[in-house]
Amino acid sequence: MNTPTPPRPQFPHRGSPGLLASFHHAWKGLIHTVVYQRNMRVHLVSGVLVGLVGSGIPLGLAEKVTLIFCVLLIFFAEILNSALEHLVDLAVQQFDEKARLAKDAAAAGVMVLALGTVVIFAALLVHNWGTVLTSGPQIARQVTLGLPFTACVTLLVLPQARPAWVDWLAFLGAGLLIALQASETASSVFSALTAGLLVVAGAAARERRRAGAHKKTGAAPVSPPP
Numbered sequence: 001m002n003t004p005t006p007p008r009p010q011f012p013h014r015g016s017p018g019l020l021a022s023f024h025h026a027w028k029g030l031i032h033t034v035v036y037q038r039n040m041r042v043h044l045v046s047g048v049l050v051g052l053v054g055s056g057i058p059l060g061l062a063e064k065v066t067l068i069f070c071v072l073l074i075f076f077a078e079i080l081n082s083a084l085e086h087l088v089d090l091a092v093q094q095f096d097e098k099a100r101l102a103k104d105a106a107a108a109g110v111m112v113l114a115l116g117t118v119v120i121f122a123a124l125l126v127h128n129w130g131t132v133l134t135s136g137p138q139i140a141r142q143v144t145l146g147l148p149f150t151a152c153v154t155l156l157v158l159p160q161a162r163p164a165w166v167d168w169l170a171f172l173g174a175g176l177l178i179a180l181q182a183s184e185t186a187s188s189v190f191s192a193l194t195a196g197l198l199v200v201a202g203a204a205a206r207e208r209r210r211a212g213a214h215k216k217t218g219a220a221p222v223s224p225p226p
């Protein structure tokens with residue numbers, strides 16, 4: 001006599017399907033990586049610095065495309081590295097040589113890209129050194145607005161607990177600074193990239209506070225819909 005196979009447990013409801021829902025999931029993945037991966041936070045702040053240099057010095061189209069592509073490629077690699085770490089942790093809960101090799105190889109991929117980007121960035125600066133030397137006032141303006149902007153973004157992504165108003169102040173202050181910077185930018189694409197990174201940093205600060213609040217109350221951070 002055949003014993004009936006027990007029904008397989010169902011996946012929890014995964015939210016409404018569709019383009020908007022997929023975008024929302026991807027956005028949550030990005031913010032989660034910024035909140036929980038220290039290296040991603042370093043890449044984000046470095047991306048801001050690249051954005052500020054790119055919007056301060058007039059670069060050629062090929063140079064702009066290369067720099068933006070490098071920044072996005074590093075984000076992509078770090079996000080994939082994080083996904084792979086989660087997958088390995090899901091499969092292996094104890095020390096395992098193959099788990100170590102998988103994680104080290106993924107981390108090496110990010111490192112190679114980051115080193116390559118530093119070299120490309122330095123080469124572009126050297127190539128445009130003449131422009132840098134003749135753009136004193138623009139660079140002074142960029143430093144005056146860019147340094148406090150970078151400090152605000154760094155504060156937003158720092159993992160230390162702080163009152164919500166500090167994050168709001170940093171976010172609004174940085175918003176004002178980037179608006180001022182964008183009014184006389186050498187490249188609106190780089191200004192848009194920098195502003196986009198501020199939005200990501202702000203969302204990460206919000207998510208960190210939310211996760212912290214849930215930890216305190218013991219509630220689950222995400223309540224799946226019925």
Ligand SMILES: Nc1ncnc2c1ncn2[C@@H]1O[C@H](COP(=O)(O)OP(=O)(O)OP(=O)(O)O)[C@@H](O)[C@H]1O
Pocket residue numbers: 037039085092093094095096097099100101103104107
């Ligand atoms: N299950 C495991 N078995 C063996 N070694 C491991 C294991 N998990 C992690 N490691 C080692 O510890 C390192 C750090 O792994 P971890 O999961 O803490 O990632 P991480 O600190 O976020 O790393 P990264 O700096 O690459 O982002 C790995 O690169 C690997 O060498």
